[in-house]
Amino acid sequence: MKEIEKKLEGKIKRLTNKTFKFDKRIKEGWFSAVYFLKTKEIAEKKLPKNHVTMQFFQKGNAVLCGTDEAIALIHTFAEDPEKLEIHSLKDGDKIGPYESVLTISGAYQQFGFLEGIIDGILARRTSVATNVYNVVKAARSSGKQKPVIFMGDRDDHFTQQAGDGYAAFIGGSTAQATHAMNEWWGKKGMGTMPHAMIQMFRGDVVAASKAYYEMYPEDELVSLVDYNNDVITDSLRVARAFGNDLNAVRIDTSRTLVDKYFLRNHHLMGTFDPRGVNPELVFALRKALDEEGFTHVQIMVSGGFTEDRINRFEKLGVPVDMYGVGGSLLKINIGFTGDNVLLNGTPAAKEGRRYRPNPRLEKVAYTKQDK
Helix, strand or coil, X not given: CCHHHXXXXXXXXXXXXXXXXXXXHHHHCCCCCHHHHHHHHHHHHHCCCCCEEXXXXXXXXXXXXXXXHHHXXXXXXXXXXXHCEEEECCCCCEECCCCCCEEEEECHHHHHHHHHHHHHHHHHHXXXXXXXXXXXXXXXCCCCCCCEEECHHHCCCHHHHHHHHHHHHHHCCCEECCCHHHHHHCCCCCCCCCHHXXXXXXXXXXXXXXXXXXXXXXXXXXXXXXXXXXXHHHXXXXXXXXXXXXXXXXXCCCCCCECHHHHHCHHHCCCCCCECCCHHHHHHHHHHHHHCCCCCCEEEEECCCCHHHHHHXXXXXXXXXXXXXXXXXXXXXXXXXXEEEEECCEECCCCCCCCCCXXXXXXXXXXXXXX
């Protein structure tokens, strides 16, 4: 069984380096700020018997993620990691401003050079998990939880996909777009068709959907219907062709375009912004599908969706069944700080900072498999 599945069952075992596959150059200090490396050398030569406690926190309300990764990093690259004392919260814990989420105690030269890397891990993973959590929360504001599909593969460097996908999972997303995004928690990516596929069938959405259905009959058929900028017409064509075999249609209309439905019905415009995937277009699509008996066909929307935009759709009661969200989930808006707060057992933090004991922290055991 995958490690993440064990975690979800309530067991305390954390993800290890077997999951994260760290770059071995971390040990050499390649990714550490140079002043950390210099401090390590000074501590080794001038203050070899020091004992410090480093404490990590951030300044808002958030969903914590990255602790397993940070702990595995320490267990893999610190000197004599079995001699360190680590206390930590868990991925998925809700945290508050200035709450201590991780503490490390030992000689500075054992682990201090990892401080910046740990900050970065916690910042990125927690930002993504929190962004997803807020979007998922928005998607249930009307009373029903609607699936949120993480589609962030094109919004950042591909090497970030595994960690971002895991953070999105911790935040509550329903599924991820690539296999890499699912690597750490043992699932597979999901998706149906891009615009490029419909283009190869010269804009024939029915033909493209037929090809997909023949190739992947075990999948739920979700047809992309905005290629010709005529969402309602193409949705009805696909629905008529597939009937009960059509699970959903996806709208991804560019924010610079006005769907042909409105161009045919000028009298509807003038009181709203008709561009892109707008509430009026979704209402009209739902009505058209229902009138022809396709009440089972769900509507998925994507393209520039954010927490605020989803909240607006939900407050208006827009009949969306699924949201596909990408770039807005990858904004790094939470920063972590690591402070040395104890020196040889006594308070010794910089002005304005102090040791903040947290009874929620759990002691983390070292096991050789983490190395």
